[in-house]
Amino acid sequence: MDTKQCSLWMFLPLVMSLFTTVGLWIVYFIAIEDNKIFPLTVDKRLDAIRRPPYISVAGDAPPASCVFSQVMNMAAFLALIIAVLRFIQLKPKTISPWLSISGLVALCLTSFGMTLLGNFQLKSNELIHNVGTSMTFGFGTIACWIQSILTFKINIKNEGKITGIPRVILSATITLCVIIYFILEWQKMNFYAPRVQWVLVMCFIIFFWDTGSGV
Template sequence: MALNCSPWVLLPPVYSICTAAGLWIAYFVALKNDKILPLTSEYRRRNGSFYAPYISNTGNFPPGSCIFSEVTNLAAFLGSFVAVLRFLQLRHTTKAWLNVVSLVAFTASCLGLTLVGNFQLMTQKTVHNFGSLMMFGLAILYCWVQSYITLKVNLMNEGKMAAIVRFLLSGSITVCTVIYFSLLSQRLHMHAARCQWASAMLLLTFLGTFAVEFRHCHFDVMFTEKHGRPISTSESLAEDAGHLPNQL
């Protein structure tokens, strides 16, 4: 079975792992430069030198801000790419409007991520917070919609098990986000920061689970001349013979 596995299976987990690693690198750089407090400590800000370890605060000060911006921009681009491939995979298996809503939600979420990465919290607070709400809110919507689609499509008879995992992850992300805003309103910054990090890591874990379906599909590119005569063609093949191939 491993020999029939598509190389695209690597994209979701590699994307999730690399994005998580980049965020944690920005965190440790900010920590080393005494800009934020450790996640394991209590919130005691001294002379403005230490801030609660929110993800956004790791990207407030150079050189961590440079790493943070680069990571978020790359994550937004590759995340949109993953969402497009997932859209193509599902276009013949689920309701078109639901698939489109899912794609639009996540690409808009990726746009919000670029706002978070390029407009620092301390210099452009309004834009940064809008991007953060846009990113997390639409990403949560995407998770719930994809969980539902996974259950209904039941691709290769693996959908039910994958859907259970995704529903649990979607619920966990939602709960962590609600708790985050509750703690933030009470100014319990350290606990709120931990919930924020948990939400981000759970979201990346959710995206990594797309490897389950991606291992069954091949996505290739078709080029044509001006008059429509194919120069080179390559069809996207799915192991499920009942579904039409996809082309990117």
């Protein structure tokens, strides 16, 4: 890749990660300020009005929902660009084209899921919102594992192990968080599931930044 492409490749993941992280926490604090949710640090329900601090619940009502939609749409757009650039970067070097294509498709479906959960809030259309959430977490987890495998297989600049091992650890952490999250949801443990969800999303963001800005 030429210098111009390289600098764009290094810049976009940082913008995507910072923008999404700051945007989601802004949504959280707006919801706290409007008494829509109780804080993540609370271990018991304070009243009957405030709801558990799930990200989707925090972005369920205006004005937080407006910010949430914008953040998710921008994040999905930037993630899609990163996915395409990543595919272009690895295409000449990949030994398994199907694996690289699968990674691109998984990231594209993840981006589409992000637009669904961002534009269809829980109270407006819970079914579509939950489909978007499942796509984001499900295909996002698959995409993380595919990118980790590609890191080892392609081994650009002999840095496969150096960059691959942290990505495998992140992928394993994301997978574990997804499993724990759905177990807590199934058991209706609404004080702990939101915390796991926030950790899960932050791990996704870190993985995007690491994969996009690395090899």
